[in-house]
Amino acid sequence: MDDNVCISIRHVSKTFGKHQVLSGIELEIKDGEIFGLLGPSGAGKSTLVKQLAGLDTPTEGENFLFQQRMPSLSLMKRIGYMAQADALYEDLSAKENLQFFSTIYGIRGKKQRERIREVMELVDLSAHLNKRVANFSGGMKRRLSLALSLLHEPELLILDEPTVGIDPVLRRNIWDAFYDLNKRGTTIIVTTHVMDEADKCDRLALMREGAIIAVGTPEELKEKSNTNSLEEAFLAFGGE
Ligand SMILES: Nc1ncnc2c1ncn2[C@@H]1O[C@H](COP(=O)(O)OP(=O)(O)OP(=O)(O)O)[C@@H](O)[C@H]1O
Numbered sequence: 001m002d003d004n005v006c007i008s009i010r011h012v013s014k015t016f017g018k019h020q021v022l023s024g025i026e027l028e029i030k031d032g033e034i035f036g037l038l039g040p041s042g043a044g045k046s047t048l049v050k051q052l053a054g055l056d057t058p059t060e061g062e063n064f065l066f067q068q069r070m071p072s073l074s075l076m077k078r079i080g081y082m083a084q085a086d087a088l089y090e091d092l093s094a095k096e097n098l099q100f101f102s103t104i105y106g107i108r109g110k111k112q113r114e115r116i117r118e119v120m121e122l123v124d125l126s127a128h129l130n131k132r133v134a135n136f137s138g139g140m141k142r143r144l145s146l147a148l149s150l151l152h153e154p155e156l157l158i159l160d161e162p163t164v165g166i167d168p169v170l171r172r173n174i175w176d177a178f179y180d181l182n183k184r185g186t187t188i189i190v191t192t193h194v195m196d197e198a199d200k201c202d203r204l205a206l207m208r209e210g211a212i213i214a215v216g217t218p219e220e221l222k223e224k225s226n227t228n229s230l231e232e233a234f235l236a237f238g239g240e
Pocket of ligand 1: 016040042043044046047048201
C-alpha cells in the first residue's frame with residue numbers, strides 16, 4: 001500500500017437484515033485530499049462514513065485508516081467526526097460543551113482554553129461562547145458541532161453532510177474553514193448531495209444504491225461523461 005494512502009476501503013459490503021446498503025465498495029483516499037461522497041438520500045454515504053469513524057463495521061470487507069484496520073480505539077484520537085445530527089448538550093453553553101468534550105479528549109488547562117478559542121474563531125462563533133446552545137440557530141449548531149470535531153486537532157476529518165440547512169453565505173464560510181484546515185494538512189472526507197459542494201472537492205466518488213459508479217476529480221468526471229456539470233455527469237454515469 002502507498003504510504004500516502006489515508007483511507008483504504010477494501011471490498012466493503014453492509015447489510016441490515018435482508019437490505020443490502022453497501023455492495024463491494026473499493027476506494028482509496030490519499031493524505032491531504034478533500035474527498036467527496038456524492039449521492040442521493042439512501043445511497044449509503046452515512047453508512048460508509050460511520051464505518052470510517054469507527055462507529056459501525058462492514059458485513060464483508062475491511063476498512064484501513066493510516067494503514068491500520070478499523071475499528072481501532074487508538075485511531076479514534078486521530079479522527080474528527082461530525083455526524084448528520086448534532087450531538088450537543090442544549091442546556092449547556094457552547095463553552096461548557098467544548099469544555100466537556102475537551103476533557104474527554106484529555107485536553108486540559110491552558111491548552112484547553114487555547115483550543116476552545118481557536119476552534120470557535122475558525123467557525124466564527126467567538127461572540128457566542130457563553131450562550132446556551134438551546135438558543136442557537138440550526139446553522140450555529142452545525143458550526144459548533146464542527147468546532148467540537150476539531151478540538152483534538154485530528155489528522156482526518158469525517159463530515160456527514162456538514163452544511164445541510166445552512167444558508168449559502170454561511171456555507172461558504174464553513175468551506176473556507178475546511179480549506180484552511182486542509183491547507184494545514186488535514187485530510188477531509190465529506191458526504192453531500194449538493195452538486196456545487198461536490199465541485200469544491202479534490203476528488204469525488206459518485207454513489208448510487210450502495211455502490212460507487214464513478215471516481216475522479218470533478219473535471220475528470222465531467223470530461224469522461226462528456227458533460228458540463230456534475231449533475232449531468234451523475235446522470236450519465238447511471239445515477240438518478
Ligand atoms: N441501522 C440501520 N438499520 C437498518 N437500515 C439502515 C440502518 N442505517 C441505514 N439504513 C438504511 O441504509 C440505507 C442507506 O442509508 P444512509 O443513511 O447510509 O444513506 P445516505 O446516502 O447517507 O442518505 P442520507 O443523505 O439521507 O443520509 C437507507 O435505506 C437506510 O434506511
